Amino acid sequence: MKTAWITLNTKDSESAQNLKDSLLNLLTLSGSEPGKVAYEVFTAESDENQFHVRESWSDSEAFEAHLNTPHLKAFTADINDWLSSPMQATMLQKVEPFDNKQVIEKLYQAVNAKDLEYIRSLGADFSEWLDVPFDYTTTGKDAIIDPWVSWFGIFPDATCEVRSLVAFGDYVIAQGIGRGTHKGVFHSPAGTLQPSGVSMQVNFCDVYKLRQGKIERADSYFDFYGLLRQLAPEKVGAAQAM
The missing domain is CATH 3.30.70.100 (Alpha-Beta Plaits)
Incomplete structure (x- = not known):
């Protein structure tokens, strides 16, 4: 504004x-x-x-x-x-009680440090998180922590390198690279992927809307096809052959 x-x-x-x-x-x-x-x-x-x-x-x-x-x-x-x-x-410039950009910066710092309490603190009754590649939405107080707990179960050493973070009003957009080692069962859109031990990296773009220091809405986009190509190249080859 x-x-x-x-x-x-x-x-x-x-x-x-x-x-x-x-x-x-x-x-x-x-x-x-x-x-x-x-x-x-x-x-x-x-x-x-x-x-x-x-x-x-x-x-x-x-x-x-x-x-x-x-x-x-x-x-x-x-x-x-x-x-x-x-x-x-x-x-x-309006003085806001919460710095939305800082809230999301700290989210990714918490992801890298596995600070589950901070991630959990960003959820509220009105929160929604959409994993776009899965077309799956979580809602409520655990809407923010649950997707990350699931991701850490698949990639225990998961980290996020944020390369761009832009805030305007209630919205924050983060782009970067996620990394981790495939050590957990991955129930993916392409089927169940058993632990492969493969170290992966994937491009992501997360769009957040915040309200009073909480995440009201998150739309998480990442390159699932590129991720699948790293974890299970045979599934990519089978899909291309169809």
Whole structure:
């Protein structure tokens, strides 16, 4: 989300009234723009010639589109004669009680350290985890820990090397490489794979939505075909021969 705080100081009461009328008109015109989250106009209690605007947009694209609207360009052209000093704009960043990027960074650190308590702490009654290659969803407080416990049962030394981690709003996307040694029975979409002792590595992309420091939704994508090719190449060959 993009939020701006605008300060405008007018020369006198007549200029203040002109600016007020123009701001209210701008408020109406901007109200129907795609991506508008909030648009409010204020005056300072201590100075009737001072105005403030707080505007929030869903993303950078919506904000940039607003900056290029004809009505905003007309507004900025009209107000110069009314202002005693140049308009001031400050971009704001909301202070969140939880750092979503840090929550997920710590998740992968916990995976590598086998810190099950931290992984378990990210689950809540509203949590969901979808293993995309398996088309299998777990829900509830154990929705986050259960898939990892299952994975550790197959690859006890499993680790994740995160190569890209991007956060925006409630969402975090992590991409990287998972590694481990196949030492447990793997009930896979291609059938049951008995322990092979093979050291594997697989590309993954996990998409998270967070709420109050918990994982509300996780969609876990990984290259199952590439993994199968490492653990059971005969099954890949049989599939290709069909």
